[in-house]
Amino acid sequence: xxxxxxxxxxxxxxxxxxxxxxxxxxxxxxxxxxxxxxxxxxxxxxxxxxxxxxxxxxxxxxxxxxxxxxxxxxxxxxxxxxxxxxxxxxxxxxxxxxxxxxxxxxxxxxxxxxxxxxxxxxxxxxxxxxxxxxxxxxxxxxxxxxxxxxxxxxxxxxxxxxxxxxxxxxxxxxxxxxxxxxxxxxxxxxxxxxxxxxxxxxxxxxxxxxxxxxxxxxxxxxxxxxxxxxxxxxxxxxxxxxxxxxxxxxxxxxxxxxxxxxxxxxxxxxxxxxxxxxxxxxxxxxxxxxxxxxxxxxxxxxxxxxxxxxxxxxxxxxxxxxxxxxxxxxxxxxxxxxxxxxxxxxxxxxxxxxxxxxxxxxxxxxxxxxxxxxxxxxxxxxxxxxxxxxxxxxxxxxxxxxxxxxxxxxxxxxxxxxxxxxxxxxxxxxxxxxxxxxxxxxxxxxxxxxxxxxxxxxxxxxxxxxxxxxxxxxxxxxxxxxxxxxxxxxxxxxxxxxxxxxxxxxxxxxxxxxxxxxxxxxxxxxxxxxxxxxxxxxxxxxxxxxxxxxxxxxxxxxxxxxxxxxxxxxxxxxxxxxxxxxxxxxxxxxxxxxxxxxxxxxxxxxxxxxxxxxxxxxxxxxxxxxxxxxxxxxxxxxxxxxxxxxxxxxxxxxxxxxxxxxxxxxxxxxxxxxxxxxxxxxxxxxxxxxxxxxxxxxxxxxxxxxxxxxxxxxxxxxxxxxxxxxxxxxxxxxxxxxxxxxxxxxxxxxxxxxxxxxxxxxxxxxxxxxxxxxxxxxxxxxxxxxxxxxxxxxxxxxxxxxxxxxxxxxxxxxxxxxxxxxxxxxxxxxxxxxxxxxxxxxxxxxxxxxxxxxxxxxxxxxxxxxxxxxxxxxxxxxxxxxxx
RNA sequence: GCCGCGGUGGCGGAAUUGGUAGACGCGCGAGACUUAAAAUCUCGUGCUAGCAAUAGUGUGUGGGUUCGAUUCCCACCCGCGGCACCA
Numbered sequence: 016x017x018x019x020x021x022x023x024x025x026x027x028x029x030x031x032x033x034x035x036x037x038x039x040x041x042x043x044x045x046x047x048x049x050x051x052x053x054x055x056x057x058x059x060x061x062x063x064x065x066x067x068x069x070x071x072x073x074x075x076x077x078x079x080x081x082x083x084x085x086x087x088x089x090x091x092x093x094x095x096x097x098x099x100x101x102x103x104x105x106x107x108x109x110x111x112x113x114x115x116x117x118x119x120x121x122x123x124x125x126x127x128x129x130x131x132x133x134x135x136x137x138x139x140x141x142x143x144x145x146x147x148x149x150x151x152x153x154x155x156x157x158x159x160x161x162x163x164x165x166x167x168x169x170x171x172x173x174x175x176x177x178x179x180x181x182x183x184x185x186x187x188x189x190x191x192x193x194x195x196x197x198x199x200x201x202x203x204x205x206x207x208x209x210x211x212x213x214x215x216x217x218x219x220x221x222x223x224x225x226x227x228x229x230x231x232x233x234x235x236x237x238x239x240x241x242x243x244x245x246x247x248x249x250x251x252x253x254x255x256x257x258x259x260x261x262x263x264x265x266x267x268x269x270x271x272x273x274x275x276x277x278x279x280x281x282x283x284x285x286x287x288x289x290x291x292x293x294x295x296x297x298x299x300x301x302x303x304x305x306x307x308x309x310x311x312x313x314x315x316x317x318x319x320x321x322x323x324x325x326x327x328x329x330x331x332x333x334x335x336x337x338x339x340x341x342x343x344x345x346x347x348x349x350x351x352x353x354x355x356x357x358x359x360x361x362x363x364x365x366x367x368x369x370x371x372x373x374x375x376x377x378x379x380x381x382x383x384x385x386x387x388x389x390x391x392x393x394x395x396x397x398x399x400x401x402x403x404x405x406x407x408x409x410x411x412x413x414x415x416x417x418x419x420x421x422x423x424x425x426x427x428x429x430x431x432x433x434x435x436x437x438x439x440x441x442x443x444x445x446x447x448x449x450x451x452x453x454x455x456x457x458x459x460x461x462x463x464x465x466x467x468x469x470x471x472x473x474x475x476x477x478x479x480x481x482x483x484x485x486x487x488x489x490x491x492x493x494x495x496x497x498x499x500x501x502x503x504x505x506x507x508x509x510x511x512x513x514x515x516x517x518x519x520x521x522x523x524x525x526x527x528x529x530x531x532x533x534x535x536x537x538x539x540x541x542x543x544x545x546x547x548x549x550x551x552x553x554x555x556x557x558x559x560x561x562x563x564x565x566x567x568x569x570x571x572x573x574x575x576x577x578x579x580x581x582x583x584x585x586x587x588x589x590x591x592x593x594x595x596x597x598x599x600x601x602x603x604x605x606x607x608x609x610x611x612x613x614x615x616x617x618x619x620x621x622x623x624x625x626x627x628x629x630x631x632x633x634x635x636x637x638x639x640x641x642x643x644x645x646x647x648x649x650x651x652x653x654x655x656x657x658x659x660x661x662x663x664x665x666x667x668x669x670x671x672x673x674x675x676x677x678x679x680x681x682x683x684x685x686x687x688x689x690x691x692x693x694x695x696x697x698x699x700x701x702x703x704x705x706x707x708x709x710x711x712x713x714x715x716x717x718x719x720x721x722x723x724x725x726x727x728x729x730x731x732x733x734x735x736x737x738x739x740x741x742x743x744x745x746x747x748x749x750x751x752x753x754x755x756x757x758x759x760x761x762x763x764x765x766x767x768x769x770x771x772x773x774x775x776x777x778x779x780x781x782x783x784x785x786x787x788x789x790x791x792x793x794x795x796x797x798x799x800x801x802x803x804x805x806x807x808x809x810x811x812x813x814x815x816x817x818x819x820x821x822x823x824x825x826x827x828x829x830x831x832x833x834x835x836x837x838x839x840x841x842x843x844x845x846x847x848x849x850x851x852x853x854x855x856x857x858x859x860x861x862x863x864x865x866x867x868x869x870x871x872x873x874x875x876x877x878x879x880x881x882x883x884x885x886x887x888x889x890x891x892x893x894x895x896x897x898x899x
Numbered sequence: 900g901c902c903g904c905g906g907u908g909g910c911g912g913a914a915u916u917g918g919u920a921g922a923c924g925c926g927c928g929a930g931a932c933u934u935a936a937a938a939u940c941u942c943g944u945g946c947u948a949g950c951a952a953u954a955g956u957g958u959g960u961g962g963g964u965u966c967g968a969u970u971c972c973c974a975c976c977c978g979c980g981g982c983a984c985c986a
Binding site: 239297723 | 900901902903904905910911912913914918919922923924925926939940941965966967979980981982984985986
């Protein structure tokens with residue numbers, strides 16, 4: 016029985032060695048002729064950070080999915096490029112170095128080795144000949160080159176900016192490392208600090224980053240998230256003159272300002288229709304006018320100081336609780352002729368719009384909350400609440416409580432020339448009016464900020480900038496690239512960038528640029544590394560440029576990008592930004608890098624929660640491969656459910672997949688033997704039809720990434736095959752269930768999913784049938800003439816060196832259809848019977864209706880009833896409607 | 900609060916230009932093999948009633964359109980993900 020036992024360890028070892036010898040799928044031909052170009056397929060899997068803990072079952076899912084597609088496409092004659100690389104810079108390796116003193120170079124290298132070996136073990140058909148790593152000088156020299164191009168065009172600039180600072184770790188933290196206002200690592204409170212930082216001017220491309228989304232085949236949710244992040248808001252900047260009224264002086268409706276205006280304030284509003292309800296103005300603490308007032312007014316200065324000191328944690332804990340201070344100044348509302356007190360409050364954001372807003376408490380919850388705060392403080396001089404939009408039911412009552420604040424659509428009131436209009440029209444009319452009067456100007460605002468790329472970290476790409484003795488920044492000369500990351504640094508956190516401690520780095524700069532020159536000590540955000548890697552893949556060994564124009568034109572855009580949802584905002588935005596920039600510089604012809612994108616779901620622990628070491632619910636893929644083999648792991652993960660949803664792990668279901676593969680193997684080996692021994696084909700019409708249907712199903716499902724249903728189809732086939740095999744065992748004379756050709760078809764469709772087992776069975780087939788020529792005809796139990804013919808047929812079969820180099824089997828649509836069709840027969844919408852007929856009759860409505868009505872099962876439903884309507888949906892259903 | 904996604908057996912999930920709901924797998928039950936267990940194999944398995952044929956019922960809830968709704972429309976409930984004082 017040993018020959019029916021699939022020894023996955025042995026087979027996998029053998030196959031991996033064999034594929035290595037064949038260099039299977041390595042050294043992809045990247046220079047395509049124009050006729051080949053139409054068949055190119057560039058498949059991209061999200062860049063992997065090679066962590067110390069090795070490959071995760073989540074990686075296995077997405078890598079396998081793309082691998083199946085890659086193999087399927089190759090078998091269909093497409094020219095597939097499926098590259099691999101490592102997002103090797105980053106914090107964990109550096110933190111590990113801080114803890115242990117082991118250099119990140121070393122830990123990263125060994126982590127990559129582990130990942131590569133694990134990936135190969137899963138038969139992921141990457142082209143390892145083009146492998147890249149972001150920490151390799153031949154990669155990051157081009158990251159630096161990209162920085163320099165941006166610098167030349169003024170898109171990389173330096174500015175003082177707010178950063179998250181962990182006082183305990185003595186370092187800057189990325190936003191993602193701040194969890195609820197606390198440092199991710201040591202849980203101390205994060206403070207804000209002003210540091211001079213490098214930025215990329217992504218805002219220059221904000222409109223294109225919106226419009227570019229239109230034609231992409233991306234999940235709608237992903238596009239929406241990009242849009243939300245960019246946050247485009249149309250509105251109007253309204254300018255108000257500012258006066259220093261005394262309390263109680265003038266400023267009542269209709270009153271004229273008693274003095275000349277001191278200055279003007281501009282407020283951004285997307286709801287100018289409500290301006291007749293505006294009763295105050297609020298400035299962000301960082302607003303220039305607020306800063307100016309602080310010089311003369313102690314209270315304001317104190318408030319600004321307090322706001323400045325507020326940590327992210329305090330801000331979050333406060334929630335929507337309002338605070339603020341009165342400036343003593345008033346803005347004049349030229350529409351209502353009302354004086355509007357100017358306050359400073361930290362609920363207004365400095366970096367959106369103008370940093371100043373006009374308060375309409377009746378129609379904005381935040382404004383109402385602020386009024387609530389102010390009127391508690393100074394009940395003798397309350398801020399007013401004026402309703403200017405009626406509720407949906409025409410409700411016009413005064414607004415005195417937060418719950419009544421109305422932000423929706425409705426009819427305008429108390430608004431002079433806007434009265435009676437609906438909000439949408441009123442907005443337009445008011446904007447026209449304000450522009451005409453010169454009180455305002457239409458503008459568009461964005462939530463998107465420029466990209467802060469400086470990191471006070473060691474393990475990253477050095478920023479290629481040097482400073483002259485006066486402290487002025489200069490770009491590193493291109494001939495000095497790669498601007499190598501020094502190795503002689505201390506890892507103990509000192510509050511300064513680790514690069515500062517490198518003697519070699521400082522000496523290098525003085526040697527190359529002159530005495531007193533200093534290097535930039537910061538490194539780049541690792542998002543910079545990972546936002547152009549798909550370009551480098553096109554020509555990853557090029558020494559003269561980041562990739563040759565020809566290669567870039569041939570392979571871009573990426574045909575399918577499979578990526579986790581966690582990268583949906585920043586990574587994609589940055590990659591698109593670089594692509595657009597390089598296009599404008601003439602390096603690229605495409606304006607969007609990823610034509611089609613899909614997201615894999617998360618694989619959850621058996622308890623249904625996210626896998627994590629602390630929860631102890633992590634599944635180690637290596638163990639599954641050891642126990643069941645790589646094919647089982649691959650197929651199980653594809654069978655769990657749709658690729659894009661989150662799915663919990665189930666150990667018992669893994670065993671189910673292993674059972675399926677073992678059974679398939681046993682049946683195939685059995686059949687291979689018999690094909691070599693005998694010729695008579697038994698009764699197997701069902702099986703042949705099922706085979707055809709299965710080929711059809713896989714041909715349709717695999718390109719759509721619907722692997723779970725494809726695998727279910729294969730299981731159905733093997734169930735049927737198993738039954739037929741069992742039946743054969745009871746027969747007197749053995750017969751064939753599948754011919755040689757049919758068996759090869761079956762192995763062919765299994766190949767992308769189970770590359771090891773299919774290869775092994777293909778090898779056995781080849782061996783058994785090639786040796787058949789040596790057998791004497793006397794051993795073959797059938798008619799001599801037929802035997803000759805069959806043997807010739809077998810000998811004429813051509814075998815490729817590997818099943819993975821064979822062609823995807825075609826199916827015969829006619830054979831895939833069954834000769835009989837089954838129609839459901841409904842009476843008053845309920846299924847009451849079934850009608851089986853020859854397919855030929857499918858369009859013979861009269862005959863089918865007659866037969867349906869004659870069904871015995873329907874007798875009791877139709878007896879004595881009158882049929883008022885008869886419906887026939889070809890091939891599907893017959894519906895009879897009775898008189899009620 | 901806003902945006903997005905989803906809700907189908909004991910579990911993972913199939914099936915949507917509206918046409919026999921529950922494919923496939925897990926689990927469970929029964930049986931075969933075995934001294935026995937494991938493994939393997941066979942049969943059964945939405946729920947309720949019935950020995951059974953069968954009938955009723957059933958895709959988060961309520962309503963609507965239709966001969967017919969998991970699928971379309973309206974209202975609501977619940978869960979998940981993202982953003983969050985963006986004026």
